[in-house]
Amino acid sequence: MNSRLLFRIFRSYLIIGGLSILVLSLFIHGQVKKQTIEHIEDQLTTYGRIIAQSPQQDIERNLHLLAGSANARLTLIDGGGKVLADSEHDVAQLDNHLNRTEIQEARLKGKGKAIRYSQTLHVDMLYTAIPIYSRDFISGYIRLARPLYAITASLQNLYESLLTAVLIVIPAALIIALIFSYRLTAPIKAMEEYTEHIRKGDGSGILLINTSDELKTLAGNINYLVDELKSKIQAADEEKGKLLAAFASMNEGVLILNRQQRIEFCNQAMENILDARYGQIGGKTLMEALRNVELENAFQRHRESRLPVTQEIVLGDAKKVILDCAISPVEGLPGDEKTMIVFHDVTRLKALENIRADFVANVTHEIKTPLTAILGYVETLQAGTIKDRAEAVKFLDIISRQAMRLNRLVEDLLVISKIELGEMRFRFETVSVRDIIRYAIPIIEPKAVEKQIAVWDRIPEALPAIKGDRDRLTQIFLNVLDNAVKFTPENGEVVLSAEEMNGDLVVRISDTGIGVPKEDLARMGERFYRVDKTRSRELGGTGLGLSIVKHLMQAHGGAMKIDSQLGKGTIVSLHFPKIEDDASV
Ligand code: ATP
Ligand code: MG
Numbered sequence: 396m397n398s399r400l401l402f403r404i405f406r407s408y409l410i411i412g413g414l415s416i417l418v419l420s421l422f423i424h425g426q427v428k429k430q431t432i433e434h435i436e437d438q439l440t441t442y443g444r445i446i447a448q449s450p451q452q453d454i455e456r457n458l459h460l461l462a463g464s465a466n467a468r469l470t471l472i473d474g475g476g477k478v479l480a481d482s483e484h485d486v487a488q489l490d491n492h493l494n495r496t497e498i499q500e501a502r503l504k505g506k507g508k509a510i511r512y513s514q515t516l517h518v519d520m521l522y523t524a525i526p527i528y529s530r531d532f533i534s535g536y537i538r539l540a541r542p543l544y545a546i547t548a549s550l551q552n553l554y555e556s557l558l559t560a561v562l563i564v565i566p567a568a569l570i571i572a573l574i575f576s577y578r579l580t581a582p583i584k585a586m587e588e589y590t591e592h593i594r595k596g597d598g599s600g601i602l603l604i605n606t607s608d609e610l611k612t613l614a615g616n617i618n619y620l621v622d623e624l625k626s627k628i629q630a631a632d633e634e635k636g637k638l639l640a641a642f643a644s645m646n647e648g649v650l651i652l653n654r655q656q657r658i659e660f661c662n663q664a665m666e667n668i669l670d671a672r673y674g675q676i677g678g679k680t681l682m683e684a685l686r687n688v689e690l691e692n693a694f695q696r697h698r699e700s701r702l703p704v705t706q707e708i709v710l711g712d713a714k715k716v717i718l719d720c721a722i723s724p725v726e727g728l729p730g731d732e733k734t735m736i737v738f739h740d741v742t743r744l745k746a747l748e749n750i751r752a753d754f755v756a757n758v759t760h761e762i763k764t765p766l767t768a769i770l771g772y773v774e775t776l777q778a779g780t781i782k783d784r785a786e787a788v789k790f791l792d793i794i795s796r797q798a799m800r801l802n803r804l805v806e807d808l809l810v811i812s813k814i815e816l817g818e819m820r821f822r823f824e825t826v827s828v829r830d831i832i833r834y835a836i837p838i839i840e841p842k843a844v845e846k847q848i849a850v851w852d853r854i855p856e857a858l859p860a861i862k863g864d865r866d867r868l869t870q871i872f873l874n875v876l877d878n879a880v881k882f883t884p885e886n887g888e889v890v891l892s893a894e895e896m897n898g899d900l901v902v903r904i905s906d907t908g909i910g911v912p913k914e915d916l917a918r919m920g921e922r923f924y925r926v927d928k929t930r931s932r933e934l935g936g937t938g939l940g941l942s943i944v945k946h947l948m949q950a951h952g953g954a955m956k957i958d959s960q961l962g963k964g965t966i967v968s969l970h971f972p973k974i975e976d977d978a979s980v
Contacts, residue, residue: 400580400583404576404580405573405576409569409572412572416557416561420554423557427546427550427553431549432521432546435541435545436508436521439465439467439523439539439540439541440506440525442464443506443524443539446537447525447527447537451471454471455471458471458480458482459482461482462483465539466541467539467540468481468482468483468484468540468541469481469482469537469539470482470492470537470538471538472535473534473535474533474534475493476494476495477491477492478491478492492536495524496509496522497509497538498536498538500524501524501526506523506524507522507523507524507525508522510543518542518543519543520541520543521541521542522538522539523538524536524538525537582604582605582606582610582611582614585603586602586604586610586613589602589617593624598624598628602614602617645664646664646740647664647739647740648665648718648737649661649664649665649735649738651735652681652735652736653731654731656681657678657679657680658677658681658684659677659678661676661677668718668738668740669685670711685710690706690720692706693706694722694736697722701732703721703722703724704721704722705721705722706719706720706722707719707720707741708720716740717742718739720738720739723736757922757938758808758923761804761937762801764932765797765804766801769794769797769798769801772793772794773794775790776791800937807939807940808939810946811922811939811942811943811946814947821864821867822864822865822866823863824862824864826860826863827858828858828861828868828893828900829854829858829893831868832854832872833854834869835872835876836850836876836891838873839873839876839880842877842880843880846883848883848885848887848888848889849887849888850876850880850888851888851889851890854891858893858895860974861900861972861973861974862972867950868947868951870947871944871969875944875969876889876904877940878940878965879905879908879965881936882909883906883909887906889904890904890906892905895973896970898972898973899970900970900973901968901969901970902971903966903969904966904967905964905967906965907964908964910960910963911959912961913959913961916957916958919941920942920944920955920957922938922942924942944969948969951972952971953969954969954970955969956968
């Protein structure tokens, strides 16, 4: 662009220069021609006047002499226009000259002039005529004529001088025009290069222009605008960085849709929510990416109103994810409206809500059953059965058992809630698991004997010590042993063993009981969860035993794992972190 600008300015200089020379030469041409003619005319007129003073006979006699000294053709004409003598032509061949322009003019004005082209000489001729007076009338005319070779010569001289001047001036003018053009375009070239750098994203440097005209002001303005632009871009980059950092650290998933309703941004949390099955979602529409009709409908509602819309959706088939979606507009340039969708994973929250609701229902039910029994028997006693002593004792026994059941339930619930609230006081000390188990087995033994179940203690003598609360550890083993005996039919076996595994101390209580279906295994340890509710209740259970074990194990930094085969038996493994560098107890 700039070389073209340089060329255009240079060409303008050349045209202006060329035109000036042309106009000047035309003007000088006219002036030179006019002045040469006037000069010749003056000469001839003067000669004419001098000749006209002489008597006619003298003129005729000295015709050639006079013509020679005037360096002109001399014609003597009488008052009627008849040619009396001519220095160059035969008079007999010349017609009457009265009507010639120069003669008519001389007759009227006292001097005449005309320029005519001579066919003979092929050049313009200047004719001047002066009247010859005899007293008061014109007796004849002196006409002097000279070819205008002088003009051509003068003009030739002029053009030669002009050409010389032009030949000298043109290279100089060219150089000057080039220098001027270059000086004019150099700053523009610098500006072009600088703005080109900026356009390509290189914001370094400053535009320096060494002039003191409008170009300097322009350069200053460009520098100012570039500075402004740089700081605006920097501010925008910072904002973008902050936003991206915020999006990256959010637990909520974020999607941003562009004007074409295609996904242009997806944060890490969103990628985590959508597992690999959804694949690459960038550039897709919401429907293509998530294939969820509720979300699509909510998005369409938002598009119509541009108002925030919320919607709960469920994604996934086997592993369901419940998401609270908030669709809102992103303010931007008109015509570039974007949409942001924030996905809040409420799966766990919903599950907890369900657990809480289940828990309340379970507690209510568990309390209501013994209460109904107690109230029923009390009513029957009040109605008169109290008088029947044998019946009364039986009823009171039932009432007492139901009340004890209620009491156990409340105590168990209290234990769990205390552990959950962190209010349970533990007295941790270095203890031997073997001692605790040896204390627990006799407590459970009567029940086992009753069902003729053999309880085998295969705990090795040398075992690493653990840190634990004796009473709570006893509670753990009693609960697990109680289950093992309770859910094992008569003549079964319960085996206790222990070993060190991956730095943990693992105690296993296995039985040959009824076992647990595979699908129920994951729920073992949930409050009130029982495989067979009625049976458990008949056996006096509340369904809190394993939940307490699970909580207590966690409080000891350990874990409970259950493995079972339906109809064959169950193994409950209790993992305790052993104390480092402690000798066996
Ligand atoms: P509670 O312990 O409060 O007296 P419970 O024994 O029924 O009542 P949990 O100890 O929490 O409750 O056990 C929950 C359920 O797990 C039981 O109802 C039973 O269905 C199942 N279960 C536990 N241990 C065994 C086992 N060893 N064999 C078979 N099923 C078991
Ligand atoms: Mg139990």
